[in-house]
Amino acid sequence: MVDGELTRREQLVAAAFGLVAEVGLEGLRLRRVAAEVGIDQSTIHYHVATKAELVEAVAQHAAAMLATTAPPPHLPPREALAAHLDALADLVATRPELFTVTAELDLRARRDPSVRAVLDRQEAGWREVLVGLFTALEPDGPAAARAELVIAAVKGVRLVPDLAPVVLAQLVAPTEETERAGGGRR
Structure with a gap:
């Protein structure tokens, strides 16, 4: 090759x-x-x-494309989360076919264990990163619930891609409030 x-x-x-x-x-x-x-x-x-x-x-290919939005490890948690969500919003705008494919895969995974396994591996890694970011921002906060909210929001905005930047930006806003109140680490 x-x-x-x-x-x-x-x-x-x-x-x-x-x-x-x-x-x-x-x-x-x-x-x-x-x-x-x-x-x-x-x-x-x-x-x-x-x-x-x-x-x-195809599921592995889609997961690899989504992995390009991973938050940079050198950034403080809030900035890393914002960068990740911005990258996802950009991907929704520039690669809408990716989100069409992931929607198809999510539906297929409900009845195909092999596709479910690929998606579960991808989401487990994503979930772990998100929980780590939210835990760093608010150690006693609901990190797992916030991670699930991000995942659900991303899956939802793929149906209305024009709203992705606005919707995903809202997921960073609560962390800014927490930091201003002195509840999060930097």
């Missing part, structure tokens, strides 16, 4: 990701994925054994 070139499997995952964004998981067909990449359908199984494996790979 030459630097910058995708492997055939990566091409298939990217094509499947695009198709899920366009037609949903129910409309995802291996024949169409193969055609998008320019290979014969009979050879797709050399790269992904099953459609379920391809869906899992």
Whole structure:
């Protein structure tokens, strides 16, 4: 592989990701994925054994894209949270297809344990980071509940992406009030 070139499997995952964004998981067909990449359908199984494996790979691809919004570790907690939420709002605006795909995956995960496992791993890491930030901001506060609120808000704004910046900014506001009152650490 030459630097910058995708492997055939990566091409298939990217094509499947695009198709899920366009037609949903129910409309995802291996024949169409193969055609998008320019290979014969009979050879797709050399790269992904099953459609379920391809869906899992799409879930991992989406999780990797979301991981790019991780808060910078060198920032104080409130600024790290604000940076993370700003990055998510930017991602909602610039990559709306990502949030279409994650909505599809969330629905599929309700009845597909392998997709649920991928999403659970991604959300567990995200939840841990958020709980750490909220705990640093307010040691005796409801860190786990606030983390769940962030996750729920992000999942909600993917349905109305234009509201993402306003909604996600509101999740930082309570931490600013706590800091002004002297309840949080910096």
